[in-house]
Amino acid sequence: MEHYFTKSPKSELKLFRIKERLRNKHIEVYTASGLFSKNKVDKGTKLLISKCIIKDNWKVLDLGCGYGIIGVSLLLSNKKLEVVFSDINKRAIAITKKNIELNNLKAEVIQSNCFENIKENFDTILLNPPQTAGKDLCFRMIEESKEHLTIGGLLQIVARHNKGGKELAKKMLELFNNVKDTAKSSGYRIYVSRKD
Numbered sequence: 001m002e003h004y005f006t007k008s009p010k011s012e013l014k015l016f017r018i019k020e021r022l023r024n025k026h027i028e029v030y031t032a033s034g035l036f037s038k039n040k041v042d043k044g045t046k047l048l049i050s051k052c053i054i055k056d057n058w059k060v061l062d063l064g065c066g067y068g069i070i071g072v073s074l075l076l077s078n079k080k081l082e083v084v085f086s087d088i089n090k091r092a093i094a095i096t097k098k099n100i101e102l103n104n105l106k107a108e109v110i111q112s113n114c115f116e117n118i119k120e121n122f123d124t125i126l127l128n129p130p131q132t133a134g135k136d137l138c139f140r141m142i143e144e145s146k147e148h149l150t151i152g153g154l155l156q157i158v159a160r161h162n163k164g165g166k167e168l169a170k171k172m173l174e175l176f177n178n179v180k181d182t183a184k185s186s187g188y189r190i191y192v193s194r195k196d
Contacts, residue, residue: 013091022049022069023077029099031067034091036130041069044188045128048158049073051183051190056080058123061148063141064088068096068109070126075105086110086118115144124154131164138164142171149195156182161189 014033019026020041031038037045049070054060057080062071065085075083085096085107093111100107112118114137125145129138145155155172159165161184169191172179176193183190 015095020046020069022046022073025073025076027069027073027076028102029067029069029072030095030102032091032095035089035095036066036128038067042128043186044158044160045069047183047185047188048126048128048156048190052124052126052156053154053182053192054078054081054124058082059120059150060084061086061118061122061125063125063127063145064130065096065109066092068092068099070128071096071107072099072103072105075107076103082107084108084110084118084120084122086112088113114141115148118148121148121150122153123150124156125149127155127157129157129159129168131159135164135167138168139171142168142175146175146195151195153195155193155195157191158188159191160187162187165189165191 016031016038018031019028059082062085065087068085071083071085074081087093093109096109110117129141159168169179172191172193179191179193181189182192
C-alpha cells in the first residue's frame with residue numbers, strides 16, 4: 001500500500017472535484033488518487049484552516065500541502081498573505097498548481113522533500129503531519145521547520161491528540177521551549193510553538 005508521502009505515486013491518476021465551505025468561503029478544488037483525503041477535506045485539516053493564527057502580510061508555508069487546500073483557503077480569505085506551497089509528492093504539486101489557477105490565485109509551489117528545496121524563512125508554517133509515514137519523518141519536519149521560521153514565527157501543527165499528537169507536542173516543547181493547544185475538535189488539536 002503506497003502512502004501519500006511518496007515522490008512519484010504509482011497509482012493510476014484519477015481526478016476529482018470537491019466543494020467545501022472554509023473560512024466563510026465556498027471553495028472548489030481538484031483532488032486526485034494517491035493524495036491524502038481525496039474525497040473530502042479531513043477534520044484535522046478543517047480545524048487547522050478555521051483556527052490557525054494568521055496575520056496580514058505574513059509569509060506562510062503550507063508544508064506537505066497535498067492538493068493545497070490549506071493555502072488556497074487562506075489566500076481566498078486574505079489576499080494580503082504570501083503563501084508558499086510545498087510537498088514531496090509530484091502529483092500533489094501538479095494538483096496544487098491546478099487549484100491555484102482554478103481559484104485565480106498567485107503563489108509559489110515547490111516540490112521538496114521537507115525543506116530540501118526551500119531556502120527562505122516564514123512567519124508561520126502550517127502542517128498536518130503525515131503520521132502514516134512514521135514518527136521520525138514528523139519529528140524531522142518539526143526540527144527543520146524551526147530553522148525556517150522568522151524570530152517570533154509560529155509552527156502550527158494539527159494532529160489527533162491520542163494518536164501521536166501528544167508526542168509531537170512534546171517534541172515541539174523540547175525544541176522551542178514552548179507549546180500551546182490553541183484549538184480542539186473531534187479528538188484533534190492544534191499545537192503552536194513560537195520561535196524566540
